[in-house]
Amino acid sequence: MLVPNPKRFNFYDRIYLGDATNMKDIPSSSVHLIFTSPPYFEAKKEYQKEQTLDQYLVMIHCMMRESMRVLINGGRLVVNIANVGRNPYTSINMHINLMADGLKFIKRGEIIWDKGASTGGSTAWGSWRSASNPTLRDVHEYLLVFSKCSAKREKPHGINSVSAADFAVSTQSVWHISSVSAKKRKHPAPFPIELARRIIDLYSFVGDIVLDPFMGSGTTLETAVLMKRHYVGIDIMPEYIKLAEQYINTAKKERNKNGPT
Secondary structure, three states, rough: OOOOOOOOOOOOOOOEEEOOOOOOOOOOOOEEEEEEEEOOOOOHHHHOOOOOHHHHHHHHHHHHHHHHHHHHEEEEEEEEEEOOOOOOOOEEHHHHHHHHHOOOOEEEEEEEEEOOOHHOOOOOOOOOOOOOOOOOOOOOEEEEEEEEEOOOOOOOOOOOOOHHHHHHOOOOOOEEEOOOOOOHHHOOOOOOOHHHHHHHHHHHHOOOOOOOOOOOHHHHHHHHHHOEEEEEEEOOOOOHHHHHHHHHHHHHHHHHHHHOO
């Protein structure tokens, strides 16, 4: 059953129109898990037309600083990120790890999300079949895992949901999971429910509060509902809030098929 902590304000099971860099609606030390996928750094995106790399990194840093504030001690932050560019190549994951050091997060490791099975036959050309300028094409992204203050959760109020078989697979550092269609999800850069399911299953208990400050189409929130967790979402795009609400409502119906929670 979903049993919220009565000492918490009723800020959860809600979506907020707002900015991930200022989570003003979220109380300090109230969230158990943050799983988020910040927007790719691509100038062609509508919300990044005039954003420099430095500005992008400041945005990520502010999100992480706020994450440190809202997480409970022992709470986890998991950031799904892809590196960008080829000339030069920009290691966004390196920047985030350095930010984590400065903010006193405990680094818990990196998961490689291998999308190779779903990338198709396209190629990043550079130079075709020539050593002149071959260009790599990414078939992976990173899941960077951090904890606040302590590696261990103290006095958890929920129960575990991860099975022995899933635990054995999810604690490996490489996850082979196909990507999801942007067209089908109605969002330019979605991640699959299976990715969120593994993170939520591994790093939270039933009844925990799961936050996604770059909510997008709401995959983290939808998955939290299906897995009997509470959710909080933040996004700056009203159309994505409406889309996420549709997915969440469907997830609630699916979850409740087996009885009330």
